[in-house]
Amino acid sequence: MKESPESDPLLLDHEYDGIRELDNRLPRWWVWLFYITILFAVIYLGYYHVFNLGELSAAEYARDNAAGQALKTASQAKFESTLESLQPSSDSAIVGRGNGVYLTYCAPCHRPDGGGLVGPNLCDDYWIHGPKFSDNLKVIINGVPDKGMLTWKGVLQPSEIYAVASYIYTLRGTKPPNPKPPENLAPAKPTEVYE
Amino acid sequence: METFRYDNRVVRNFAWATLIWGLVGMSAGLLAAVQLFFPDANLDFQYITFGRLRPLHTNAVIFAFIGNGMFMGIYYSLPRLCKAPMFSRLLSQINFWGWNAIIVAAAVTLPLGFTTSKEYAELEWPIDIAITLVWVAFTINLFGTIIKRREKHLYVAIWFYIATALTVALLHIVNSMEVPAGWFKSYSLYAGVQDALVQWWYGHNAVAFFLTTPYLGLMYYFLPKAAGRPVFSYRLSIIHFWALIFIYIWAGPHHLLYTALPDWAQSLGMVFSVMLIAPSWGGMLNGLLTLRGAWDKVRQEPMLKFMVVAVTAYGMATLEGPTLAIKSVNSLSHYTDWTIAHVHTGALGWNGFLTFSMLYWLIPKLYRTSLYSVKLANYHFWIALTGMMFYVVPMYWGGITQGLMWKQFTPDGFLQYPNFLETVLQIIPLYRIRAIGGSLYLLGAFIGAFNLCRTAHAGSFEPESEAQAPARVKHSGVDGKGHRWLEARGLLLAGLALVAVAIGGLVEIIPTFLIKENVPTISSVKPYTPLELLGRDLYIREGCVGCHSQMIRPLRSETERYGEYSKAGEFVYDHPFLWGSKRTGPDLHRIGGKYPDAWHYNHMENPRSTSPGSIMPRYPWLLTQKLETNCLPARIKALRTVGVPYPENFELTAGKDLVKQAKGIVQNLESGMVKAQPDTEIIALIAYLQRLGTDIKLSKPVTASVDGVPSTVVVNP
Numbered sequence: 001m002k003e004s005p006e007s008d009p010l011l012l013d014h015e016y017d018g019i020r021e022l023d024n025r026l027p028r029w030w031v032w033l034f035y036i037t038i039l040f041a042v043i044y045l046g047y048y049h050v051f052n053l054g055e056l057s058a059a060e061y062a063r064d065n066a067a068g069q070a071l072k073t074a075s076q077a078k079f080e081s082t083l084e085s086l087q088p089s090s091d092s093a094i095v096g097r098g099n100g101v102y103l104t105y106c107a108p109c110h111r112p113d114g115g116g117l118v119g120p121n122l123c124d125d126y127w128i129h130g131p132k133f134s135d136n137l138k139v140i141i142n143g144v145p146d147k148g149m150l151t152w153k154g155v156l157q158p159s160e161i162y163a164v165a166s167y168i169y170t171l172r173g174t175k176p177p178n179p180k181p182p183e184n185l186a187p188a189k190p191t192e193v194y195e
Numbered sequence: 196m197e198t199f200r201y202d203n204r205v206v207r208n209f210a211w212a213t214l215i216w217g218l219v220g221m222s223a224g225l226l227a228a229v230q231l232f233f234p235d236a237n238l239d240f241q242y243i244t245f246g247r248l249r250p251l252h253t254n255a256v257i258f259a260f261i262g263n264g265m266f267m268g269i270y271y272s273l274p275r276l277c278k279a280p281m282f283s284r285l286l287s288q289i290n291f292w293g294w295n296a297i298i299v300a301a302a303v304t305l306p307l308g309f310t311t312s313k314e315y316a317e318l319e320w321p322i323d324i325a326i327t328l329v330w331v332a333f334t335i336n337l338f339g340t341i342i343k344r345r346e347k348h349l350y351v352a353i354w355f356y357i358a359t360a361l362t363v364a365l366l367h368i369v370n371s372m373e374v375p376a377g378w379f380k381s382y383s384l385y386a387g388v389q390d391a392l393v394q395w396w397y398g399h400n401a402v403a404f405f406l407t408t409p410y411l412g413l414m415y416y417f418l419p420k421a422a423g424r425p426v427f428s429y430r431l432s433i434i435h436f437w438a439l440i441f442i443y444i445w446a447g448p449h450h451l452l453y454t455a456l457p458d459w460a461q462s463l464g465m466v467f468s469v470m471l472i473a474p475s476w477g478g479m480l481n482g483l484l485t486l487r488g489a490w491d492k493v494r495q496e497p498m499l500k501f502m503v504v505a506v507t508a509y510g511m512a513t514l515e516g517p518t519l520a521i522k523s524v525n526s527l528s529h530y531t532d533w534t535i536a537h538v539h540t541g542a543l544g545w546n547g548f549l550t551f552s553m554l555y556w557l558i559p560k561l562y563r564t565s566l567y568s569v570k571l572a573n574y575h576f577w578i579a580l581t582g583m584m585f586y587v588v589p590m591y592w593g594g595i596t597q598g599l600m601w602k603q604f605t606p607d608g609f610l611q612y613p614n615f616l617e618t619v620l621q622i623i624p625l626y627r628i629r630a631i632g633g634s635l636y637l638l639g640a641f642i643g644a645f646n647l648c649r650t651a652h653a654g655s656f657e658p659e660s661e662a663q664a665p666a667r668v669k670h671s672g673v674d675g676k677g678h679r680w681l682e683a684r685g686l687l688l689a690g691l692a693l694v695a696v697a698i699g700g701l702v703e704i705i706p707t708f709l710i711k712e713n714v715p716t717i718s719s720v721k722p723y724t725p726l727e728l729l730g731r732d733l734y735i736r737e738g739c740v741g742c743h744s745q746m747i748r749p750l751r752s753e754t755e756r757y758g759e760y761s762k763a764g765e766f767v768y769d770h771p772f773l774w775g776s777k778r779t780g781p782d783l784h785r786i787g788g789k790y791p792d793a794w795h796y797n798h799m800e801n802p803r804s805t806s807p808g809s810i811m812p813r814y815p816w817l818l819t820q821k822l823e824t825n826c827l828p829a830r831i832k833a834l835r836t837v838g839v840p841y842p843e844n845f846e847l848t849a850g851k852d853l854v855k856q857a858k859g860i861v862q863n864l865e866s867g868m869v870k871a872q873p874d875t876e877i878i879a880l881i882a883y884l885q886r887l888g889t890d891i892k893l894s895k896p897v898t899a900s901v902d903g904v905p906s907t908v909v910v911n912p
Binding site: 008011012014016017018019020021022023024025026027030031033034037038040041044045048049056057058060061064065068069070071072074075103104107108109117118154155156157158178180 | 272275276278346348350415416419420425426427428429430431432434438453458459461462463465466467469470472473474476477480484604605606607608609613614616748749750751754755760790791793794805807866867868
């Protein structure tokens with residue numbers, strides 16, 4: 001550190017409104033930093049765009065997505081093979097989780113209380129696609145594309161589908177105000193609805 | 196020897212405007228910050244919802260606070276560095292009053308919803324023209340002064356001023372090309388990918404040439420002046436100046452990594468950002484190393500304290516910027532509050548602290564007195580620094596937390612947090628802390644304003660300062676060699692600077708416009724219907740783009756959540772593009788068909804009725820306000836002018852078409868147990884939302900992805 005800048009041999013002879021300039025050489029590490037970043041740029045562009053060695057975003061996505069999709073498909077297949085034997089859960093933790101899933105994904109069409117909006121009423125005795133618990137599970141898994149019910153198997157995990165179906169099961173027989181009227185079908189027999 | 200007088204009045208005017216607009220802009224920011232954890236803070240008043248307040252905040256801080264600060268510093272330093280008064284007092288006045296009239300116009304029009312929606316270029320076309328004229332006045336004044344200077348060589352600060360004046364003009368004019376469709380409505384000349392590229396070429400370089408280069412020039416004047424030390428290295432200033440302006444302009448596409456922008460342009464944006472580290476740090480080094488041997492002064496002089504933090508913040512932000520521009524980092528950080536933290540390191544730290552540094556130095560000089568209270572200035576310093584930490588740290592934390600949550604998968608390959616809202620609720624406590632940080636910074640600014648007012652009150656203003664210098668001897672043997680020789684030729688230096696900044700933009704923009712492979716066509720993508728078009732204009736008016744992106748990146752975590760990733764060909768009729776840059780709410784590009792119409796109606800009336808805990812504002816006015824349809828023919832014609840293939844005379848039947856589509860939506864709403872009027876704004880907005888992202892999945896089997904967005908789509912190559 002120099003006490004008086006005036007004696008610094010690097011001081012240039014010009015001044016602007018009292019401002020003087022030294023002519024220190026560029027800090028070496030700074031110069032090397034610059035060179036390294038330039039080298040990085042050349043290598044990167046060469047690797048991806050001149051010699052086409054690296055995957056660009058679409059290819060990278062395709063590979064990553066295929067791997068993830070395979071995991072999903074495996075867990076779904078396992079779940080679907082057990083459907084017929086499943087019973088609705090009465091475990092409050094599972095039903096509670098199902099309630100959360102219901103409010104997020106189902107309530108937009110079926111109303112938070114299950115009374116029906118765009119989708120049908122889930123509280124009455126009219127079950128368009130079958131009253132059994134496994135019928136409910138199948139509708140959630142595969143959807144009813146013709147009627148606007150979405151396919152949820154890619155979205156909801158098997159445990160979530162089970163939880164939300166268990167929650168929907170608890171709505172049966174509740175009487176929400178101002179429900180959506182049933183479609184033109186005979187009600188299911190009470191014995192079928194309440195297994 | 197010649198005697199002449201520097202005009203201090205314009206400097207004083209800019210100084211007070213800086214201070215006033217700073218307080219206004221920061222207050223707007225604070226209100227916006229509060230709305231993010233307390234949505235009712237807009238009092239259901241449509242003019243100050245987050246979507247309209249955000250551009251008001253950014254414009255006020257960038258163009259009003261920092262813009263006036265920049266002019267203040269330039270109008271003080273330029274004549275002194277040139278040993279000549281400003282070229283024209285009239286142009287100085289046009290610059291001051293014109294610029295501030297533009298800001299007032301912005302403060303009126305943005306809350307009214309007059310916006311182009313392009314970030315930091317939101318102002319509508321009449322104001323764009325005014326900006327151009329005022330900027331031309333400034334540029335003439337700058338070059339006139341340079342031409343009439345008595346100093347033979349141009350000091351480094353002036354190189355930066357020259358680069359600023361020329362590049363901002365170029366950026367503003369190219370990005371603001373738009374076709375009017377009424378007094379305060381226009382459509383961008385460019386569409387989709389091209390609009391995005393031009394916008395971020397502008398947006399990034401507005402940061403470079405409005406917030407960085409002029410302030411580097413100001414640092415080169417005020418820092419050595421106040422420290423009484425020579426600048427560390429003349430050589431370093433030459434190298435970092437040219438490297439900075441040449442490289443900066445290429446880096447714009449780093450705002451569009453993993454988007455539908457062609458890969459080659461993304462890669463250029465990334466590597467040029469990395470190469471920017473050293474040139475940026477050259478400025479920081481030259482600043483900090485100039486203080487060698489003067490650190491005792493830094494301890495005593497508040498002005499230098501502010502300067503040191505400013506330069507340090509500049510160094511941090513310019514290392515962070517390139518880091519965020521690395522694709523793998525960006526895939527995590529983009530759309531999160533990490534970006535917000537980053538820009539505030541720059542705005543609060545670099546620009547804010549440097550502006551106050553200048554004010555603390557200039558006001559006592561202009562009023563021929565000393566600072567009213569050094570103690571208060573120190574309070575300001577520490578409160579602002581603490582405030583900045585309380586702002587930036589929670590935003591890093593929140594941004595990284597949310598980014599990681601978005602990307603988290605279960606071992607079975609499902610999203611761990613498929614519900615977007617869950618990731619928002621997680622970071623709301625951090626939004627609260629951020630607002631505390633912002634309040635502290637604002638408190639500091641008020642203390643500073645008080646201190647400066649008292650200083651001015653105690654002193655007496657000097658309208659003009661007298662100076663003496665010999666006339667300039669033009670081009671003689673003492674011009675010097677190399678760069679020194681160039682410094683004696685202002686216009687040549689300006690010409691070379693213009694060439695340096697033009698190259699990067701041309702290389703990136705022209706191929707994207709001319710080479711068809713860069714935007715592959717998708718035959719099923721069609722222009723918006725009249726009702727959807729007006730709905731889209733409402734989406735723009737309400738500033739939805741401030742919180743919702745419309746750009747799904749090719750990342751599994753995004754396609755699982757939102758659906759098929761966005762393709763360049765889907766945006767060919769989007770004038771302007773609405774990709775957004777921040778996801779405070781979820782992406783909306785594939786929102787079409789995801790929810791029933793009634794859901795949207797209820798959600799817009801009160802988002803918390805459908806999504807408990809949501810921080811989105813309520814939009815009850817959309818349910819009652821009548822949709823303005825008289826503008827439709829003008830809008831269709833304007834869009835046709837920019838290239839949307841509406842058939843001839845389409846505007847004559849558009850009204851009928853609109854009524855028909857609106858009726859259909861009203862019927863849908865009825866089946867969802869909602870009674871709505873067909874002529875209200877909400878109907879148009881629903882029409883637009885239901886159209887979004889649906890064109891490419893026409894006649895394809897529908898499979899839900901997360902949130903029910905169909906994802907099996909085949910795109911025409």
